[in-house]
Amino acid sequence: MSDTVVVGLDVGGTSTRALAVRLDGTRLGTGRAGGGNPTSHGADRAAGELGAALRQALTDVDPARVRAGTIGLAGAGRLLADPDGRAAFDRAWHSVGLRCPYAVHGDALVAYASGTAAVDGTILVAGTGAIAAGVRDLRLDRVADGHGWLLGDLGSGYWLGREAVRRLLAALDAGDEPGGLGRRVLTELLGSAQLAARPRDTVDTLIQTVTRRAPVELARLAPIVVAAAGHGDPTGGALVDEAAAHLAGSAARIRPAGDTTPLVLGGGLLTGDTPLAAAVRVEVGRRWPAAPLRSAGDGAAGAAWLAARALPEVTDAAALHDRLVPRTC
Amino acid sequence: MSDTVVVGLDVGGTSTRALAVRLDGTRLGTGRAGGGNPTSHGADRAAGELGAALRQALTDVDPARVRAGTIGLAGAGRLLADPDGRAAFDRAWHSVGLRCPYAVHGDALVAYASGTAAVDGTILVAGTGAIAAGVRDLRLDRVADGHGWLLGDLGSGYWLGREAVRRLLAALDAGDEPGGLGRRVLTELLGSAQLAARPRDTVDTLIQTVTRRAPVELARLAPIVVAAAGHGDPTGGALVDEAAAHLAGSAARIRPAGDTTPLVLGGGLLTGDTPLAAAVRVEVGRRWPAAPLRSAGDGAAGAAWLAARALPEVTDAAALHDRLVPRTC
Structure with missing residues (x-):
């Protein structure tokens, strides 16, 4: 052998x-x-x-x-x-x-x-995209999300990045000063957190910068969002909580309440010791308290x-x- | 003269x-x-x-x-x-x-x-995209949204169409029968409301059909959503209410509470006698009860x-x- x-x-x-x-x-x-x-x-x-x-x-x-x-x-x-x-x-x-x-x-x-070696269970992945799937006799069974950036991937790295830009644009529209996460996003995308004399010019530049690239590149902002949440930034924290709720919601679409089979967390955003992984563990623990949680x-x-x-x-x-x-x- | x-x-x-x-x-x-x-x-x-x-x-x-x-x-x-x-x-x-x-x-x-002939007021437009803007002395002043399909246009025709597809995909993931709006979206995109033997195959075909086209073409589904809402479809109704809340929220970002200047509704989705126009009038009336409402x-x-x-x-x-x-x- x-x-x-x-x-x-x-x-x-x-x-x-x-x-x-x-x-x-x-x-x-x-x-x-x-x-x-x-x-x-x-x-x-x-x-x-x-x-x-x-x-x-x-x-x-x-x-x-x-x-x-x-x-x-x-x-x-x-x-x-x-x-x-x-x-x-x-x-x-x-x-x-x-x-x-x-x-x-x-x-x-x-x-x-x-x-896990269990033949039945659930896999929940969040990386650039996001997908949840039931596993039955070690074959993929029902699947939730994995719909791609245009139509889905809720709670994914792409989603976190896009939402961070959206919150920043909304703050600029409202005439608010960008918060900590907003300033980090500005620096990452425009090279500086300095606003133009007219905030709408910064809005236009941000939109042009993002739309010149492939949409999926918004996922590059995800580590900034997760790090901001880790440092107590309220916008980052809210986005991470929302992402965790989306991910657990996708799992709930294909995993019955009361299921006690293992739930494996995978993808770059859920396998490390990150605020998003922690928030997902809380959400998942709330919905399936008896399920063993594993990391891919x-x-x-x-x-x-x-x-x-x-x-x-x-x-x-x-x-x-x-x-x-x-x-x- | x-x-x-x-x-x-x-x-x-x-x-x-x-x-x-x-x-x-x-x-x-x-x-x-x-x-x-x-x-x-x-x-x-x-x-x-x-x-x-x-x-x-x-x-x-x-x-x-x-x-x-x-x-x-x-x-x-x-x-x-x-x-x-x-x-x-x-x-x-x-x-x-x-x-x-x-x-x-x-x-x-x-x-x-x-x-309107008033020199100060607000314009709120929902067509393929969506934008709200303050008008001051007949010049555009502050602007909210108009951020384009990738980052914004919340409550627009694009948004309504995309959300209708998303709700359909979520229903298929969950193993639910598509409702009235879902069946209409299936017929519009795939030529038939018949599901594949494995619903995931219908999910994949839907995603491929949508992603082959320009994203903004999702706006073509907006009339279907609005019509479904008009016929009492619960998903269509929920999407129309959500769109109206997004549009009023964009206006609120640039229009102070208590503002009594005219508010003009524009764009194909707000100038007709549609359920979305009615829902926006309700939302806007709630936020600015004293404001004259006009149609572009x-x-x-x-x-x-x-x-x-x-x-x-x-x-x-x-x-x-x-x-x-x-x-x-």
């Missing part, structure tokens, strides 16, 4: 991470490459990054010893429905000498599996565990999870 | 309208051309549409008799700050034989002037009045307003 190797991959919009690990938990190699989301980057480029991350992870591993693999990526369903995309991923897989089969799952399932960890390790648990020699999937997935909380 | 002719122009994103009128109120000609917003279409194209509308309006008018003109357009400030744009408008003006000076004002001021009328006539009132022979600007601007409420 300790000779058996599995491979896990976590393919995100900004980076692709790979892990080769033995079933006894020995990490044999890791790899990292650029963003590989097939929806945003095209399947060929995504497959290229996948191959690069795999090649790194397998530097000291005989690919013939790898018995199973799992790839987690956003838009997994779309990839599987596209023969060309699937073929590109097959080529990348085989190009590094792998001959075992692999499974493709949504990134939300891989994030879930990086936080290393997605590539979660993917590796998903690949390994189906192998015939695995009899205790929970113990395997303890070995393969580093505990984060 | 009755020989004196003035010209008014209302330059919007989808149409340009021109009016040539005598000070006694005799309408000598009207013209209509395509959208001429210099911000969205470029100053040259905007100037071309301006010239076309002017030429039509002046078919039976000796341009030498025209003594003054006013152009109302969105983004007037940006045009005036751009020498090339200003030159293009000058050329269009002179190309039809006009030799009098002309003034350029924001479309919000022209909408205001089409509803013919913007080109409002612009013509703004041009005419500064002429030396005009002694009673209010009486002139009665002659030049058809009453709409």
Whole structure:
């Protein structure tokens, strides 16, 4: 059993991470490459990054010893429905000498599996976007939000950034002095917190600055909002509380009241020790007081565990999870 | 005095309208051309549409008799700050034989002037976008919202359409049957109210359909929302009430409590006899019970009045307003 190797991959919009690990938990190699989301980057480029991350992870591993693999990526369903995309991923897989089969799952399932070995539960993710999903027998079941910046992603990093700009614009319209968060947003976007002689000129400049960029870049302001909340800024605190309510509300849309299965918090905004993570824990604890709360960890390790648990020699999937997935909380 | 002719122009994103009128109120000609917003279409194209509308309006008018003109357009400030744009408008003006000076004002001021002759007041507009502005001595003073679809336009047609799609997505996420408004939105966007076997597939198709188009096209759903509210649909009614609260809130940002100057309602969503217009009247009446409420009328006539009132022979600007601007409420 300790000779058996599995491979896990976590393919995100900004980076692709790979892990080769033995079933006894020995990490044999890791790899990292650029963003590989097939929806945003095209399947060929995504497959290229996948191959690069795999090649790194397998530097000291005989690919013939790898018995199973799992790839987690956003838009997994779309990839599987596209023969060309699937073929590109097959080529990348085989190009590094792998001959075992692999499974493709949504990134939300891989994030879930990086936080718990329970087969049923809920994953709630807030990063640039936001999504909540039910997990049933380790498959994604019902999904809430994940609707993208234009129509959804309530409580996400994008949402926090956009709302911070909105509050600033409203304050300028009303002739109010920007508060602490507003001044930080001004500095970040315009290079200075100094207002123009006519505040409306600052409003126009802010709007032009934001609309020149891709809307999703508003998510870059999220750390400023969260930090402001941490320093007691009232606007930042209000936005963080509102975001937490949105996120818990999305989870409530697909998770019954009284559910006691684990709830895993994932994404950059919920896995750290941030005011938003704390506020979400409060909201979630209020709605589901008996639910174990977990933090998503290393997605590539979660993917590796998903690949390994189906192998015939695995009899205790929970113990395997303890070995393969580093505990984060 | 009755020989004196003035010209008014209302330059919007989808149409340009021109009016040539005598000070006694005799309408000598009207013209209509395509959208001429210099911000969205470029100053040259905007100037071309301006010239076309002017030429039509002046078919039976000796341009030498025209003594003054006013152009109302969105983004007037940006045009005036751009020498090339200003030159293009000058050329269009002179190309039809006009030799009098002309003034350029924001479309919000022209909408205001089409509803009242009072020199101080407030204009609140909801069409595709939404803006509130104070008017002081017939100049735009403080402005609230008008921040565009990405960052603002709360309560606008864009906002109503986007929120209608959001409510539908939330219902589908929750596994609820779409209500009456939801079914109408499905039919409008997907051609049928029939859900896919997996509701998430309908969610994905909706998101793809909306994101393939320009975001602002969500405003096309606004009439459906307003009509649903009129038929007693609870979601439509809630959205209309929320939009009205947003619009009144924008006005409150720039209009003091207790202000008794006129408040003019403009834009396609507020000038008709719609549930949104009614809801805004209620909200506004609650906040400013003593304020006269007016409806914006013919913007080109409002612009013509703004041009005419500064002429030396005009002694009673209010009486002139009665002659030049058809009453709409």
